[in-house]
Amino acid sequence: MDTGLKGKSVFVAAASKGLGRAAALEFAREGANVTIASRSAEHLSEAKRAIGEATGTAVNTVVMDAGKEEDVRRAIGEAAEALGGLDVLVCNAGGPPGGRFDDFSDRDWQAAYELNLLGTIRMIREALPHMRRSGGGRIVTLTSTSIKQPIDGLILSNVFRAGVNALTKTLAAELAPDGILVNTVAPGRIATGRIRELDEANAKKSGRPLQEIQAENERSIPLGRLGQPDEFGRAVVFYGSFANTYATGQAILVDGGAIKAL
Template sequence: MDLMLSGKSVFVAAASKGLGKAVALQYAREGARLTIASRSLERLAQARDEIKAETGVEAALLQMDASAGEDIRNAIRTAAAASDGLDVLITNAGGPKGGFFSDMADEDWLGGFELNLLSTIRMIREALPFMKTAGEGRIVNLTSTSIKQPIDGLILSNVFRSGVNALTKSLATELAKDGILVNTVAPGRIGTDRIAELDGKRALEQGRAVEDIQAEAAKQIPLGRMGTPEEFARHVVFYGSFANTYVTGQSLLVDGGMVKSI
């Protein structure tokens, strides 16, 4: 299938590693003009080199802290200026602090809000003028399966990722007249550093081996295993492509059937 992404300008946030890097690599495979952003220029450079080695596409690099409004403004505008517009925006940010309600002070709530919800709002706000000028655009917000089924010990993620999903649904209606499609793609247990970190924390808290935690989690997934970043990325890139012409306002869970909600 031709995803009609050749030459399109694509901005991927938090793309120095994990899911963001996998998504950026998949866009490069489709021939997009790619800008990748993250806090760490060193890791971004490594990601750029990996992407170029595999695809021949040299991504532009922009340092951006997702919690900093000025960083987001400068990054989106720079990317659009360099590529004569912006066709696709992938919003993404690292996970907020883990813990339960009793663990969280005001600064934790404010930090989670800035990192995961306000960053998405800011990125979209900066991208929209370029998409409206073009008369079309695609926005994909990366969240978590917590938008459908809360995850114990991740209350900040549960709350703010769900806010991103509500934003997606609202914007899909508002922006349809402008030819802009907005969707959410939510990873379940995908093999990333974030999952390894959370598994390690649970193992330490429970005095168990990490392997036992992982085996137990795999039993809750009908497909019996974690997903790979590449498997996740393929779904993101379809939603954020111009082969997608009629899907907007939706939330897709890439979780091997883990979440049982209807």
Template sequence: MDLGVKDRVALVFGAGGGLGGAVAEALAGEGARVIAADLDLDAAEATVGRITAAGGSARAMAWNLSDRTVIEARLQDIEATEGPVSILVNNTGGPPPTPVSGQSPADWLRYFEMMALSVIAITDRVLPGMKAAGWGRIVTSTSSGIVAPIPNLGLSNALRMTLLGWSKTLAREVGRDGITANVILPGRVATGRILFLDEQKAKREERSTAEVTAESTGSIPLGRYGRPEEYGRVATFLASDAASYVTGSVIRVDGGLIPSV
């Protein structure tokens, strides 16, 4: 199947990490010209190295999502060298594990800037180009916590829920411009972030990480953690012509983990 993303410019955030890197590689594998953006430039360049070794087109870019002052300069650079962004994959890091109560206003503001406001501002900046082209894809990666809040991930549950309401509203506003907006959420996908969360839970409960991981795996109907490339393929489908009638949706890539309908 031709997904229709060949030569389209795709800006992927968090592309130095497990999920973002997998999305970047999947898009490049379908012929998109990928901008791999990450706070860690070395990690983004490692992703680019894998893409180019496989014959794809990609460029690494350092981008601190906590700093909204860099948005205009970064996007002007992309537009001057690659062209307007057609595919935007919003994928941010998460806050540390915490209860939802008792967090300081400073921490709420810090993570709101990084996880929500930056995503909204960047999307607003690329929308005019998408509207002019009559085609655009906005894929926002969140967490299974937006459907079933995860204990001790209070900041993440609340702030990622903001993006759910924003994306659904946006989908209605831009649909007639040929632009889709969807949310994709991972369950337990085997990345460094999931390993970190398993380790933190093991430490809190005075158990081994292996025991925590086994318990978590036992709650997944497919009986295993997901692979990053499985997530990347779903995100790439949502970014494609093949998904032209999918918008305002929440797509779970969770192996059946979330128990609700």
């Protein structure tokens, strides 16, 4: 299948590690001109090296904190200038801290809002003029299976990931006349550092061995295992590609069948 990505300009946020990096790697494999963004210049350098070694393609890098308006504006502007426009935007950000309702102050709620929801809004706002000039584009937001079923102990993520999903659904209709397709891809339990951190926190809180927590979580997945980052990255690439010509406003769960909601 031809994804139509060869030579296209792709911006992937929070791509120095984890799911963002997995998506960036798969876009590079398809011949896209990829810009990866992250708050850490050191982690970006390592990601650039690894992606280059795996694909033979040099990716562009830009330092960006998705929670800061000036960073988002500068980063997307630099990427569009360096690569001659912007065709695909992958909105991503690190997850907010875990905890329950009583654990968080107004400051915590505000920080999670600015990073996970307002950051996505800002990235899309900056990308749209470039996509409209080129006659269309693709936007993929990365959320979580919590958009279908809230995850215990992750109230900040549950609330703002749901907001991103609502934004995605609304923009799909608004941007359809511009030839811009907008979807969200929601990971379940994918084998990344974030999942290990959550399992470790759960083990510490419950006083149970980490291996017991991990085995229990794997048993809850019909496929009986965690997903791999490349499996998630390939899903992002399809919905962010020009092989996808008719799916928009959709929430695609990549979770091994864990969520039972219709």
